[in-house]
Amino acid sequence: MADRRGIPHIAVERCKGCGLCVSVCPEAVLSIDESRVNLKGYYPVTVESGESCIGCLSCALICPDVTFTIELLDDR
Amino acid sequence: MSVIFKKTAGLTETDTHYCPGCTHGVAHRLVGEVLEELGLLGDTIGCASVGCSIFSYNYFNVDMIECSHGRAPAVATGIKRTVPGKTVFTYQGDGDLAAIGTAEIVHAAHRGEHITVIFVNNAIYGMTGGQMAPTTLSGQKATTAPTGRNAELSGMPLKMSEMIAEVPGATYVERVSLHHPKYIRKAKKAILRGFTYQLQNRGFSMVELLSTCPTGWGLAPVAALEWLGNNMIPYYPLGVLKAPEEV
Numbered sequence A: 001m002a003d004r005r006g007i008p009h010i011a012v013e014r015c016k017g018c019g020l021c022v023s024v025c026p027e028a029v030l031s032i033d034e035s036r037v038n039l040k041g042y043y044p045v046t047v048e049s050g051e052s053c054i055g056c057l058s059c060a061l062i063c064p065d066v067t068f069t070i071e072l073l074d075d076r
Numbered sequence B: 001m002s003v004i005f006k007k008t009a010g011l012t013e014t015d016t017h018y019c020p021g022c023t024h025g026v027a028h029r030l031v032g033e034v035l036e037e038l039g040l041l042g043d044t045i046g047c048a049s050v051g052c053s054i055f056s057y058n059y060f061n062v063d064m065i066e067c068s069h070g071r072a073p074a075v076a077t078g079i080k081r082t083v084p085g086k087t088v089f090t091y092q093g094d095g096d097l098a099a100i101g102t103a104e105i106v107h108a109a110h111r112g113e114h115i116t117v118i119f120v121n122n123a124i125y126g127m128t129g130g131q132m133a134p135t136t137l138s139g140q141k142a143t144t145a146p147t148g149r150n151a152e153l154s155g156m157p158l159k160m161s162e163m164i165a166e167v168p169g170a171t172y173v174e175r176v177s178l179h180h181p182k183y184i185r186k187a188k189k190a191i192l193r194g195f196t197y198q199l200q201n202r203g204f205s206m207v208e209l210l211s212t213c214p215t216g217w218g219l220a221p222v223a224a225l226e227w228l229g230n231n232m233i234p235y236y237p238l239g240v241l242k243a244p245e246e247v
């Protein structure tokens, strides 16, 4: 059976750059992007290595600003 | 491809004013999701309190009323008795519920009001600048306790859930935590249980959520999650303090 594969989408303008999602991601998918600021003035989170996402939802559960939408790729 | 997580319709599109990493936002999301999943978004009246969550009426996608400091359980009582078909909840911080509003919460529980109380305990007064609350831990620093809470001067931190569980009129009291995804899943189940008892007219329910205040605690957001796990949970043990016997 193929590994569970997720695709995280981030509403970047809602992000406050707190890093909670980065700290709980077991696969180091996420990172804070210090090369830009969002409209709120924060360094937003970005998807660093999306292919590693296992769709565990930890990021979405801890994010206080509900920025995440997570899709699950169907197993083949 | 299937969507396995998206923002609940129980929250509005308004961005919150909470500090980065403050778990008030997680508490809001869980309440919004539970109300959506129970199909109650058109049938719920929320009672906002005074504290950082004072603007929660902008964030919950249900009818909301703003209450005087500590009085949300009394306002909720009036609403629920007037329109008993509506689901009524309060959303209160520990300064609101455990200090100025101690009488209101005890007597709402005592009367067995059919309301659900969401009690966000971050062990400090966030909104006003990090002053000591009745719930501040022993030794914890606050702007009004610069060398840490001293039990000889201020008493030991008040355990509201244990206290309310002792009130005969209370039906369901559980303490959960928002510092880790695994615990957040459990917190949602407790909130669901609280609202379900209300729907079944089984009386007063209160869910205490241990929550962070990175700003008031003077900690970075991730360090605040760890501080909660290491310091709050040992003093405020998690679990069901009171529940009806299931039939």
Ligand SMILES: Cc1ncc(C[n+]2csc(CCOP(=O)(O)OP(=O)(O)O)c2C)c(N)n1
Residues within 6 Å of the ligand: B050, B051, B052, B053, B069, B092, B093, B094, B095, B096, B097, B100, B122, B124, B125, B126, B127, B128, B133, B213
């Ligand atoms: C009658 C009255 N007394 C005092 C205050 C000042 N005050 C505003 S919020 C607050 C406490 C907030 O703490 P908490 O309920 O723990 O909520 P948090 O901000 O930590 O979420 C106090 C004392 C007030 N607004 N009204």
Ligand code: SF4
Residues within 6 Å of the ligand: A006, A008, A024, A025, A026, A027, A028, A029, A030, A052, A053, A054, A055, A056, A057, A058, A059, A060, A070
């Ligand atoms: S769903 Fe899990 S693996 Fe994927 S980004 Fe979020 S925390 Fe990381």
Ligand code: SF4
Residues within 6 Å of the ligand: A010, A014, A015, A016, A017, A018, A019, A020, A021, A022, A044, A045, A062, A063, A064, A065, A066, A067, B021
């Ligand atoms: S937890 Fe949410 S707000 Fe914080 S950095 Fe991650 S996406 Fe941004």
Ligand code: SF4
Residues within 6 Å of the ligand: B017, B018, B019, B022, B023, B024, B052, B122, B126, B127, B212, B213, B214, B215, B216
């Ligand atoms: S002061 Fe504390 S409780 Fe208030 S929004 Fe900031 S972190 Fe949250």
